[in-house]
Amino acid sequence: TMTSPSQKPLKVGIIGFGPFAQFLVKTMIKQGHSIKATSRSDYTQLCTHLGISFFRDMKAFLESNNEVILLCTSILSLSQVINSLPFNCLTQPTLFVDVLSVKEYPRDLMLQVLPQDSDVLCTHPMFGPESGKDGWNDLTFMYEKVRITNEATCSSFLQIFATEGCKMMEMTCEEHDKLSARSQFLTHTIGRVLSEMEVEPTPIDTKGFQKLVQVKESTSRDSFDLFSGLFIHNRFAKQQLMNIELAVETIKQQLVKRMNEQVDPSI
Amino acid sequence: TMTSPSQKPLKVGIIGFGPFAQFLVKTMIKQGHSIKATSRSDYTQLCTHLGISFFRDMKAFLESNNEVILLCTSILSLSQVINSLPFNCLTQPTLFVDVLSVKEYPRDLMLQVLPQDSDVLCTHPMFGPESGKDGWNDLTFMYEKVRITNEATCSSFLQIFATEGCKMMEMTCEEHDKLSARSQFLTHTIGRVLSEMEVEPTPIDTKGFQKLVQVKESTSRDSFDLFSGLFIHNRFAKQQLMNIELAVETIKQQLVKRMNEQVDPSI
Numbered sequence: 082t083m084t085s086p087s088q089k090p091l092k093v094g095i096i097g098f099g100p101f102a103q104f105l106v107k108t109m110i111k112q113g114h115s116i117k118a119t120s121r122s123d124y125t126q127l128c129t130h131l132g133i134s135f136f137r138d139m140k141a142f143l144e145s146n147n148e149v150i151l152l153c154t155s156i157l158s159l160s161q162v163i164n165s166l167p168f169n170c171l172t173q174p175t176l177f178v179d180v181l182s183v184k185e186y187p188r189d190l191m192l193q194v195l196p197q198d199s200d201v202l203c204t205h206p207m208f209g210p211e212s213g214k215d216g217w218n219d220l221t222f223m224y225e226k227v228r229i230t231n232e233a234t235c236s237s238f239l240q241i242f243a244t245e246g247c248k249m250m251e252m253t254c255e256e257h258d259k260l261s262a263r264s265q266f267l268t269h270t271i272g273r274v275l276s277e278m279e280v281e282p283t284p285i286d287t288k289g290f291q292k293l294v295q296v297k298e299s300t301s302r303d304s305f306d307l308f309s310g311l312f313i314h315n316r317f318a319k320q321q322l323m324n325i326e327l328a329v330e331t332i333k334q335q336l337v338k339r340m341n342e343q344v345d346p347s348i
Numbered sequence: 349t350m351t352s353p354s355q356k357p358l359k360v361g362i363i364g365f366g367p368f369a370q371f372l373v374k375t376m377i378k379q380g381h382s383i384k385a386t387s388r389s390d391y392t393q394l395c396t397h398l399g400i401s402f403f404r405d406m407k408a409f410l411e412s413n414n415e416v417i418l419l420c421t422s423i424l425s426l427s428q429v430i431n432s433l434p435f436n437c438l439t440q441p442t443l444f445v446d447v448l449s450v451k452e453y454p455r456d457l458m459l460q461v462l463p464q465d466s467d468v469l470c471t472h473p474m475f476g477p478e479s480g481k482d483g484w485n486d487l488t489f490m491y492e493k494v495r496i497t498n499e500a501t502c503s504s505f506l507q508i509f510a511t512e513g514c515k516m517m518e519m520t521c522e523e524h525d526k527l528s529a530r531s532q533f534l535t536h537t538i539g540r541v542l543s544e545m546e547v548e549p550t551p552i553d554t555k556g557f558q559k560l561v562q563v564k565e566s567t568s569r570d571s572f573d574l575f576s577g578l579f580i581h582n583r584f585a586k587q588q589l590m591n592i593e594l595a596v597e598t599i600k601q602q603l604v605k606r607m608n609e610q611v612d613p614s615i
C-alpha cells in the first residue's frame with residue numbers, strides 16, 4: 082500500500098456510491114484504507130472490480146465494524162437515507178462524515194438523527210471528478226468538527242485529504258453556506274444558463290468565452306439533483322438567485338439607456 | 349528592426365489612440381513599421397515616448413502619406429469620426445482597415461463614406477491587452493476583404509498578424525456578428541453581470557468559480573462604450589440578451605419546481 086508509515090489504515094464505510102463516492106474511493110484505495118460500500122442501486126460488480134466489498138443489505142453494512150461512515154448520497158436524499166438507518170446495528174461508536182455540497186443542512190440532520198455516542202464531521206471537498214482528475218494537490222477541503230470526541234479517528238480521516246496536498250480549510254457550516262452560495266451555486270447557475278442557451282465553441286472564440294464554455298461543460302456534468310440541492314438546502318441561495326436576476330435586469334437597462342442616448346444624443 | 353526580409357515596412361496611420369491602439373502599436377513598432385497617430389485626446393507625450401509621430405491636426409495626419417489608415421475608435425464614435433474626415437487631404441489611394449468588435453456596422457459605414465478609390469479591409473483581432481499580453485501566438489484574427497484592389501498592401505497588413513502566429517480566419521462580417529453575439533457579447537454580458545453582483549474570490553473557490561472571476565475581471569477592464577457598442581451595433585445581440593433573460597428564467601423555474609416536489613413528493 083501507499084499509506085505513509087504514520088497513517089494507519091482506516092475502516093471506512095460509504096453510503097451512496099454515486100459518481101462522487103466513486104471518485105473519492107480511488108484515492109482512499111490507493112492510500113490503503115479498508116473500504117466497504119452500500120447504495121440504493123447495486124454496485125456489486127463495480128466494487129468487485131475495485132477490490133472492495135459492496136453490501137446490498139444495510140443491516141449487514143452497519144454491522145461490518147466501520148470506524149468511519151461516509152455519507153455520499155445526494156443532498157435531496159440524505160434525509161430519507163439517514164432516517165431509515167437501523168442504528169442499533171452499529172457495533173461501535175462511529176465517526177459520521179458527510180461530503181454534501183451544502184453544510185448547515187446535513188449538520189442539523191446528523192445532530193438530530195445520529196446516536197449520541199457517534200462523532201460528527203461535516204466536510205466539503207471543493208472539487209470533483211473533473212477538477213480533481215490530475216490529483217488533489219492545492220484543491221480546497223472545507224471541514225467543521227461538529228461533535229468530535231475521538232480526535233484520533235477524526236484526524237486520521239482528515240489525513241486522507243491532507244496527505245494528497247489539499248488546502249485544509251476549517252470553517253463553520255454557516256460560513257461555508259454563505260460563501261458557497263456566492264461562489265459555487267452562482268457558478269452552477271451560470272453553467273446551467275449557458276447550457277440552456279446551448280452555448281458552443283465558435284471559430285472566433287475569445288479566451289474569456291472559452292472559460293465560459295468550460296464552466297458550462299463541467300457544471301452540466303453534475304446531476305440536476307446536485308444543482309437543485311445547492312438551491313433548496315442552502316438558505317443563502319435564494320437571495321443569490323434573485324441577485325442574478327436583478328443584475329441581468331440592471332445591465333439590460335444600462336444598455337438600453339446607452340442605446341437611447343445614441344439615437345437621441347440630446348438626452 | 350525585427351521585420352522579416354520578405355516584409356517591407358508599412359506606413360500605417362492610426363485614428364483613435366485608446367487602449368486597444370496602444371496595445372496593437374507595440375507589436376507594429378517592434379516589427380519595424382512606420383506609425384503615425386491621431387486621436388480626439390492629445391497623446392503627444394505617449395507617442396514621443398514610443399518614438400512615433402502624433403498629429404493633433406487631422407488634415408496634417410491625412411496628408412502624411414499613409415498606405416494604411418487603421419480605424420481604432422470606439423464603436424459608438426466611428427460614425428462621427430469617419431464622417432468628419434477631410435478626405436480631399438489624402439495624397440494617395442489608401443487602404444482603410446477597422447478593428448471594431450462589431451463588423452457589419454463599420455463595413456456599411458466605410459462603404460458609404462470612404463472615397464471610391466480607397467480599399468476596405470474589415471478586421472477583428474479576437475484578443476486584447478489582457479489575453480494578448482504574452483504575445484499573439486494562436487490567438488484568432490478575423491478579417492473580410494470587403495473592397496481590395498491593391499492586394500499587395502492588404503497582404504502586407506495581414507502579415508503583421510500572421511507573422512505573430514495569429515490564426516487568420518477569413519469570414520464575412522455577417523457571419524462574424526452572428527457568432528460573436530453568441531460568444532463575445534455573451535461573455536461581456538456575463539462579465540458585467542458578475543461585476544454588478546460584486547463577485548469576489550472566496551477562501552473556498554472551486555476551479556469553475558475562479559474562471560468566472562477571471563471573466564469578470566477581464567471584461568470589466570474594457571470600456572462601457574465597447575460593451576454597449578457590442579450591443580447597439582450588432583443586430584444579433586438583442587436576441588442574445590433576450591436569450592440570457594429567458595434562460596435565467598427557465599433555470600429558476602426548474603429549481604422552484606424541484607423545490608415544490610421536495611416539499612410535497614406526491615406532485
Ligand SMILES: NC(=O)c1ccc[n+]([C@@H]2O[C@H](COP(=O)([O-])OP(=O)(O)OC[C@H]3O[C@@H](n4cnc5c(N)ncnc54)[C@H](OP(=O)(O)O)[C@@H]3O)[C@@H](O)[C@H]2O)c1
Nearest residue numbers: 097098099100101120121122154155156158181182209304
Ligand atoms: N460531484 C462532485 O463534484 C461533488 C463534489 C463535492 C461534493 N459532492 C457531494 O457528493 C454527493 C454525491 O454527489 P454525486 O456527484 O455523486 O451525485 P448526486 O446526484 O448528488 O448523488 C448521487 C448519489 O445519491 C444517491 N441517491 C440519489 N437519490 C437517492 C434516493 N432517493 N435514495 C437513496 N440514495 C439516493 C445515489 O445512489 P445510487 O447511485 O445508488 O442511485 C448516489 O449515490 C452530493 O451530496 C454532492 O453534493 C459532489
Ligand SMILES: NC(=O)c1ccc[n+]([C@@H]2O[C@H](COP(=O)([O-])OP(=O)(O)OC[C@H]3O[C@@H](n4cnc5c(N)ncnc54)[C@H](OP(=O)(O)O)[C@@H]3O)[C@@H](O)[C@H]2O)c1
Nearest residue numbers: 364365366367368387388389421422423425448449476571
Ligand atoms: N480592447 C480590446 O480588447 C479590443 C479588442 C478588439 C477590438 N477592439 C476594438 O478597438 C476599438 C478601440 O477599443 P478600446 O479598447 O481602445 O476602447 P473604446 O472605448 O472602445 O475606444 C476608445 C477609443 O475611441 C475614441 N473615442 C471615443 N469616443 C470618441 C468620440 N466621441 N470622438 C472621437 N473619438 C472617440 C477614443 O479616443 P481618445 O482616446 O482620443 O479619447 C479612443 O481612441 C473599439 O472599436 C473596440 O471594439 C478592442
